[in-house]
Each structure stands twice: as structure tokens, then as C-alpha cells.
Amino acid sequence: MEKYILANIRTFCAHLVQDLSSIPATEKYSKTWDEPQNMAELSNYFTFDVMGDLCFGKAFGMFERSDNRFAIDLIGNAAHRHLIVSVPSINRFYLH
Numbered sequence: 001m002e003k004y005i006l007a008n009i010r011t012f013c014a015h016l017v018q019d020l021s022s023i024p025a026t027e028k029y030s031k032t033w034d035e036p037q038n039m040a041e042l043s044n045y046f047t048f049d050v051m052g053d054l055c056f057g058k059a060f061g062m063f064e065r066s067d068n069r070f071a072i073d074l075i076g077n078a079a080h081r082h083l084i085v086s087v088p089s090i091n092r093f094y095l096h
Helices: 002-016 039-056 070-086
Strands: none
Touching (some): 002 039
16 A cells, blocks of 8 residues: 555655756756646645545546546535535525
8 A cells, every 4th residue: 555655655746846857957956946836736636646546446647647637626516515405504595
């Protein structure tokens, strides 16, 4: 189980850093900022890949394939709808 999690951690870390091979050696360690990254999205991709590996035996490939990323919003919307519809007192406001 540990090897699957470590493989996903390596993929996650690889997406956090730039490809240093394309940067000249004199500029590799300069004190400039990289482009900002959306850590919430990257953390979601990481979490789904770990869950896929541990629960289904194969990662979802969220980092590698952007066409799988719709599942994150799908699950979030389903959880939100379940919360609203399952609480009878809120149901009368027609929020679904």
C-alpha cells in the first residue's frame, strides 16, 4: 500500500516544480518566483489518484489526463444535492 501512495506523492511533487532541464544552469537556483499554482486543484487530483489506487487498484490519472477531472465536480455536486434534498426542512425552499 505504501508504494502506491509514494508513487502518487512523486507525481504530485513533479507537478509542483518546473522542468529544470530547460532552464540554463546559471538561472536554476535564482531567487525568482515560479508561476502560482492552484493547490486546491492539485490536492484534489492527488487525493483522487490515491483513492483510486487504494480502492480500485488503479489511479484515476488526474494529473496525466484532464478528461477525467470532471469527476471531482460531479461528486461535489452530488454531495451538495444530497445534503439539500435529504434534509426535509430545507426541501420546502426548492433549492435543488
